[in-house]
Amino acid sequence: MIQITDLSKKYNGVTVLDIPHLSISHGETFGLVGNNGAGKTTLFRLVLDLIKADSGSISIDDIPVAGSDDWKGRVGAFLDESFLIGFLCPEEYFDFIGKLHHLDKQEIERFLDYMSPLFADEVLGKNKLIRDFSKGNQKKIGIAAAMLSRPDILILDEPFTALDPSSQIRLKKMLNEHATQYGTTMLISSHDLNHVTEVSSRIVVLQKGEIIKDLQTNEQTLSELEQHFAVEG
Numbered sequence: 001m002i003q004i005t006d007l008s009k010k011y012n013g014v015t016v017l018d019i020p021h022l023s024i025s026h027g028e029t030f031g032l033v034g035n036n037g038a039g040k041t042t043l044f045r046l047v048l049d050l051i052k053a054d055s056g057s058i059s060i061d062d063i064p065v066a067g068s069d070d071w072k073g074r075v076g077a078f079l080d081e082s083f084l085i086g087f088l089c090p091e092e093y094f095d096f097i098g099k100l101h102h103l104d105k106q107e108i109e110r111f112l113d114y115m116s117p118l119f120a121d122e123v124l125g126k127n128k129l130i131r132d133f134s135k136g137n138q139k140k141i142g143i144a145a146a147m148l149s150r151p152d153i154l155i156l157d158e159p160f161t162a163l164d165p166s167s168q169i170r171l172k173k174m175l176n177e178h179a180t181q182y183g184t185t186m187l188i189s190s191h192d193l194n195h196v197t198e199v200s201s202r203i204v205v206l207q208k209g210e211i212i213k214d215l216q217t218n219e220q221t222l223s224e225l226e227q228h229f230a231v232e233g
Helices: 040-047 090-100 105-119 135-147 165-182 193-199 221-232
Strands: 002-011 014-024 029-033 055-060 075-078 153-157 185-189 202-207 210-216
Touching: 002 040, 014 040, 014 210, 029 040, 029 193, 040 153, 040 185, 075 135, 090 105, 090 135, 105 135, 105 165, 135 153, 135 165, 165 185, 165 193, 185 193, 193 221, 202 221, 210 221
Parallel strands: 029 185, 029 202, 075 153, 153 185
Antiparallel strands: 002 014, 002 055, 202 210
């Protein structure tokens, strides 16, 4: 379980995130939506201990993320291109990530075979550095690397952005399969309400750093979200 208590983050004296309490259960697919500046990426960066909170705490199975590394091997994440190693080719990068998680060559190859529909013959075997790929293919590489070790927790920030429609559909299918097969806890942010509704069992709406809706996904969820953002926008 991910437990957030009295979490606050400020920039230049302005509060950008204020969450008194939030719990995310094992196996939950947790969608996070909000307009630009709502605090989505800030929350994910705090969960990953990439930035420090001004107050409050975050724990993963009672392990505080700040000041401990014990949780890191259980979490896979891709937020942006800074997570990549641009001077490697994709094969070298996947091999590097696999070795970090003690995966052998066959396990890595099986996973890359599984990801081949998403790669669409545009990623592997191109004799090309990651930094020279398109933004969309860099995103595919980052998402695949985050999923490679079958982490207990998967965190993806705007995974559908920069992907073509076919890739978006394939990614949604893979995320749903991953959650079902491995019971992975997933935290996914997206500006696209359709996509996030299709992959999430629960959706939280952030507005100016505060949680204003916390919804269990059902047939009315998309309509409710669309109505909310039509008014907010």
